[in-house]
Amino acid sequence: MSDRAAKPGTRRASPAAAFRHGVLDILPVLAAAAPIGLLWGTLAAARGFSPFQAWLTSATVFAGASQFVAVDMWRDPVPFVLIVFTTFVVNLRHLLMGASLQRHLDRFTGPGRLLAMFLLTDESWAFAERKALSEALRPAYYFGVASAMWLVWTSASLAGAMAGRSLGNPAAYGFDFAFSAMFIAILAGFWKGRRTAAVLAASAVGAALAKLALSGAWYIIVGGLAGVVVAALLHRDDEAAT
Amino acid sequence: MSDDLPTVATILAMAAATYLTRVGGLYLMRGVNVKGRLKAALDALPPAVLMALIAPTVLTTGPAETVAAAITASAAILRLPMIAVVAIGVGTVVALRAVL
Structure with a gap:
């Protein structure tokens, strides 16, 4: 897929060509992101977000999973600390992606790096890492991938929020379960065998018990920490790294 | 909407918290060798x-x-x-x- 825009023998495409190349690579992901963004917009509108507020969230937070979690937790009055803290925890994975990606940002300027990280998503990170396997990561390519993602996500969210008010109660269509279904879909990508099963079991049991015992969304923190502790306990230094 | 301010403030704080996770990776691992038990724990997060x-x-x-x-x-x-x-x-x- 990554060679279809490059002519044979042309090693250095122009920045514009590299940018287009990035947009083409991310196109299939955009087709999936658009309906998810629409869905998020309708859910946000159902929780009282204006179209502008929904757009602002997608434009500045720009992290789907945490946006779904936040809207799910949204009530009146807004639980500010809980939502911001949970957003931070859900997005902690970016730390690892950034730590990995920074090895490939040699060609980026200082401000370019800061903008690149602002636009970092699971998807653009994956495409960037894949590109870096075979050649140096070019800023034009990365921004083609990442800015196309941003444009589609923000536009879809805005459209969903504008349409959402007339769609009625999302739960009536099972849309409430779309949260869980999407997280299950993402979760499958993290599967690495039996050890993952132990982590997930600890996390699920910890979260379910905490949900019954505590109010609010602290079950996310309790379950997440339970899984992390099990992963640390199961680790053995003498085995092959995976 | 009468309560625009708490909503917008929460959105912007979410954005700041998220950007911290994104940009933090550039600096977090500089000079730190993440391996062994720490890596296993972070991978599981x-x-x-x-x-x-x-x-x-x-x-x-x-x-x-x-x-x-x-x-x-x-x-x-x-x-x-x-x-x-x-x-x-x-x-x-x-x-x-x-x-x-």
């Missing part, structure tokens, strides 16, 4: 948090949600596109809620 997110819905809501989650997981394990997995999950839960 995303799946552990995702599982914690869905556990109450999947385990404590009712049989329709639990069965629908199992079917959704099967679709995800088959590596179907995310939108297809979500459609299957939503369709299944609607059908199961009607019969269970």
Whole structure:
């Protein structure tokens, strides 16, 4: 897929060509992101977000999973600390992606790096890492991938929020379960065998018990920490790294 | 809306917290060799948090949600596109809620 825009023998495409190349690579992901963004917009509108507020969230937070979690937790009055803290925890994975990606940002300027990280998503990170396997990561390519993602996500969210008010109660269509279904879909990508099963079991049991015992969304923190502790306990230094 | 300010303030704080996680990676691991037990713990963080997110819905809501989650997981394990997995999950839960 990554060679279809490059002519044979042309090693250095122009920045514009590299940018287009990035947009083409991310196109299939955009087709999936658009309906998810629409869905998020309708859910946000159902929780009282204006179209502008929904757009602002997608434009500045720009992290789907945490946006779904936040809207799910949204009530009146807004639980500010809980939502911001949970957003931070859900997005902690970016730390690892950034730590990995920074090895490939040699060609980026200082401000370019800061903008690149602002636009970092699971998807653009994956495409960037894949590109870096075979050649140096070019800023034009990365921004083609990442800015196309941003444009589609923000536009879809805005459209969903504008349409959402007339769609009625999302739960009536099972849309409430779309949260869980999407997280299950993402979760499958993290599967690495039996050890993952132990982590997930600890996390699920910890979260379910905490949900019954505590109010609010602290079950996310309790379950997440339970899984992390099990992963640390199961680790053995003498085995092959995976 | 009368309560625009708390909403917008929360959105912008979410954005700041998220940007911290994004830009932090550029500096976090500089000079630190993440390996061994620490790496195992950090690697487990995303799946552990995702599982914690869905556990109450999947385990404590009712049989329709639990069965629908199992079917959704099967679709995800088959590596179907995310939108297809979500459609299957939503369709299944609607059908199961009607019969269970």
